[in-house]
Amino acid sequence: MAFKRLLLVAVALVSSLSAGTAATDHTVTFVNRSGQTLWVGSTVNADGSVNFTGLPVLANGQSATVTVPESAEPGHWRGKFFGRQGCTGTSGRDFHCLVGDCGVFADHCATGEQPASLAEFNFDSGDSLAPWYDVSYVNSFSLPVTIEPVGATVPPGSASCGSAGCPDDVLPFCPAEYVRRGPDGAPVNCVNPNRDAPTNYSDTVKAHCPKAYAWSKQDTEPGNQTMYQCGSCRGFTVTFHGGS
Template identity: 80%
Template sequence: MSTRVARVLLALLVTASALTTGTAGAAADHTVTFVNRSGRTVWVGSTVNADGSVNLTSLPVLANGRSATVTVPESAAPGHWRGKFFARQGCTGTSGRDFRCTVGDCGVQADRCTTGEQPASLAEFNFDTRDGLAPWYNVSHVNAFSLPITIEAVGATVPPGSNSCASAGCTTDVLPFCPPEHVRYAPDGSRINCVSPNRDAPTNYSDAVKARCPRAYAWSGHDTEPGNQTVFQCASCRGFTVTFHGGS
């Protein structure tokens, strides 16, 4: 076998191995850009799964109309990042001392979460360098609907006829349609949250969400319903844009 042929075969084997293991795109971490169109200031919050995923710090505060980008540390050990982002709203106090939020409260630090979040609309992701179909993503209102969220893939190459890399979530505000018993109010009397009475079963809450935001989770078993549009994947994208839209 000539040296040239051997080199060609080696290159083909390396390429095939990368495609099989799903590590071809693992060299560059994905980014998530947050856009605030909610009409109010939001503090971006994030929590992670209990699987070694790295907690994020230095998360941005966004005035209305502003945006910011973070890099997801998926290539660091353990080779994945599984977690969620949400808008912390109605926040007051001094970071590190008495900082609290009306929605999405997750500790006294303004730039990161130190406890589990309160019920809020969620943008959920599964970045995995060993999964050739990843990243996976969805918008979840399983716990609550605090404001509309959309997730859009950035820089994706989608084959014709493919369902990959679709938009998740909705721009529709469900708060005006929240069953009265599930409404939560801000100090000024405005509706600021609609909290699910049972995340693990269909309810009048999940019916209200599904009717107006069909491309998001309304309850934990929503993905088992025929024809559901709850979970998406986009292996070819550079990252995502998460937009917080206006609510009541």
């Protein structure tokens, strides 16, 4: 009986330790300061990551929070969030968006996204440095985006847990040949002509927002400020700022 009690205590101790060290899913809070209504979209990498449904629609000034399913199978979540603009139609039937279109559903994406500003994440329960994150204007610039860690514990002198992106509007500086306009003629997007090489597009983005990706290999440039990691945060705030 003494051995049985000892065994039960050992099992309870292991269970307690396991519960204390279990992975905790991070949250992402979306804040809309764009001056317009946004439909949050999300797409995932082709690595087993499970995409979201039930994503929020945010009027200007509103915010909403989602929990990232990183501790469920396959043990990671790698993907991106973006603000869909100028959306019309009925969800599931003829819903489409002027910028960031990704299918006929208002609360989730059914196709890959059309060019838009992106908040990209790599949540990996097996990587002690994760989450990794960046703001990407590699495909296009549609809205200013920032990513801020929440509840991070950063040792003095550490470069981790930085702020990605910037609130500056790049659209007014877009080279004219890359501007895409809405039905009213107003510019709504600046589309990169070549995501895999430096161009006058990437030069423009880097000049106004050095803490975002301007082309796909920018992270190989000396002194770049494109990729961030924060292993100690509870989650992130993704803010969509006002454009033109």
